[in-house]
Structures are given as C-alpha cells and as structure tokens.
Amino acid sequence: MKYVNHFIRTILIFVMTASLFISCDRDQYSTEITEKSGEEVAVLQDHYNDVQANIAVSIGNNMYKLMVNDTNQLHFPTTLEEYGTTNTKHANPFMYPWSNRLEGYYYYFNDQKISVDTTDQSLYFQRDGNNLPLHGYMTKIDSWETVSYQATNENGATHTAKIDFSEHPRLMKNYPFPHVVTMKHILKDGAVSIQVTVENTGEKPMPVAYGFHTYYKIPPMDSHDNYLTIPAEKFMELDDQSLPTGELTDISNLLSDPRHYRIGNKTIDHVFTQLKTNENGYSVFSLEKPNHTLDIHMGENYQYATVYSPNEEGTSFICVEPMMAPTNGFNLYHKGKWDHLPVVQPGETQKSTFKISGTMNKYN
Secondary structure, eight states: OHHHHHHHHHHHHHHHHHHHHHHHHSOOEEEEEEEETTEEEEEEEETTTTEEEEEETTTTTEEEEEEETTEEOBOOOSOHHHHHHSSOOOSOOEEBSBSSBOSSSEEEETTEEEEOOOOOTTSOOEEOTTSOEESBTOTTOSOOEEEEEEEETTTEEEEEEEEEGGGOHHHHTTSOOOEEEEEEEEEETTEEEEEEEEEEOSSSOEEOBOEEOOEEEOSOTTTSOOEEEOOEEEEEEEOTTSOEEEEEEEGGGTOSOGGGEETTSSOEEEEEEEEOOOTTSOEEEEEEOSSEEEEEEEOTTOOEEEEEEOOOTTOOEEEEEEESSOTTHHHHHHTTSOOOOOEEOTTOEEEEEEEEEEEEOTTO
8 A cells, every 4th residue: 555655646746746847837928029000019928917018119118008807007098009199198108307397498407507498399298287398208209229128937028128318319408418218117926117227328417307107097086986095294285386385294284094095085186205115115005996906116216206186077097106306306406495306427327116016806
C-alpha cells in the first residue's frame, strides 16, 4: 500500500509541476502598437485580470480607455476620430506645462514674464468662461514619439513615449525651457501606473506645474449613489474667477464628510492639499460606485489635487486630477502667495507617478 501511495504522490507532484510550468509559460501581458481611425494607439493588456489600457499616442498620449471586464472606467463618450477633431476633453488628458487655468495669457518665472501665444492652430488651447487659458496646450498634441513597448510576466505591459521640446519650436515658444518629457504607462496586476519624467537639458532652472485632468465614468449622479474619499486636510480658497488666492481653509468648511462624500450633493471645483499618505507614500482617492471601486493613488510629488464634480442632472463623470502645483501656480509663486513650486535644475530630472486600481464591490 505504501508503494501505491508513493506512486500516487509522485503522479500528483508531476501533474502539479507540469501545471505550474504551463501557467508560468503563458503570457499574462501583451503590448502592441496599432492604428485606429488614423491615429497611433498603444494597447496594453492584462489577460488574467481582464484589464486593457488604450493610449492614443498621437492625440496627446491620452489613455482614453481603461477597460475592466469590458467596461471603460474612464469617461470617453465619443469616438477616437471625433475626439481628435473636436473641441472636447475626455479620459486622461495631460495638462502641460500648467495645470488648469492661468490668470491671463502670461505667467512668470524668476521675474521673467512669459507670454502665451494662442494663435498657433496646431496647438490645442481651451478657454474657460472668463476667457482664461486652460490646461496648457498639450492635451491633444501630436508630437509624442513611441520610445519602447514590451510585455513580460515580470514587469507587465508597458509603453513609453517622449517629447524633446528643443526639437519643437512651436512648443518652446510658450514654454521656453529645453527639456525632455517622458511618459510611461505600466499595466501590471490589474492596475495601471503612469510615470512622468522631466529632464532639464537646458542651462537654466525650469519650473514644473503639470497634472492630469482624469475623467472617471460613474452612473448618473442624480439617480445613483457614488462616493469619493478625499484624503485632504485643506482646500484653497478661490476668487470670483476660480483662481486660488493662496489662502488655505480646513476641508470641513466645504465638506461635512470628505472620507465618504456623496457625489452630487453640491458642485465641487476645488484644489485640495495637505494630502494624507498611506504606508507606501501614496495619497489614495477612492471612488466607490454601485458595483466597482476605483482607487487613485497619487505619488509624493503630487501635493495637490483638483476634484471637479458638477452637480447637474444626468452628469456621469467626476474628475480627480493629480497636480504638481495648484491652479495658476506659476503666478502664485511669483506673487509670493505660494512657495512650493517644483524647480528642476540643469542636468537634473524630476519624476512623478500616479496609479489607478480597482475592485468589484462584494455586495454585488
């Protein structure tokens, strides 16, 4: 009998070893570059977790799809072709070189006034209701170049793209700092990370105040309960043009329950700061929908976050925006109303990361 048991154990070990080998040999991740509607698109897939990220490289390097179980978690209510030709902004546009609005068509750095020229039709400029320039001019730029893309079971599915500003006079005109900006998307273990690196290749210091204007898809807020955790202590007071004054106010004066705020209770378009971090150094904004929760992890260099939630019937999105600096940060710094502007010295680099992960809610 003991020989029979030994034989059975041997067979089981062989079967388990073979299964493990087959499992390890399978490709969990894949990355490809393709063309959709005439645009260069990178497609990253995590086959085990059923997650896919599509990045429109030639339209601002915008991750316009984050598919989880065949559902796009990003708000992208249009086609790729329409998005590239219309004055709209959706999904995950990169706000560069400034986040949100400026107080005018200019900004200052080291007492130098830099004018913003919006006459170049090849750049994408938006204006708010007060005719102020919004979101930089890179949200739909076609200058991103794919550097590499690959997929391994160890590192996940990745895509890296860059822009060397010194090679593009039209970009340098409004942001006259020679530098290389690199963006890397990493899809691994069901979560997507977006890493940005700014390398100062010039001879003078350069300021950085970029961010992402991420639109998350939610069920219509007037008919469903959606909640957002905002891990902040303070928010910035705004003037009548929605520009920060530099004054900070306790978050309890705006939201009674920022740790479980019901989206749709009021209109929010505020800059939050003094963000609390977890043991990994991330500030985590949790978006709880009826059947799915998304966690937005902002790395340590994202010290500010704008939450934009218009309280309008039928609204089916909320924006949670990681930012290096508050709205109008260049000019706030110049006026002495804010003193934390990140500056990259010649020959140095600055890096930032934010990550999106999700889980299905247990009660569904």
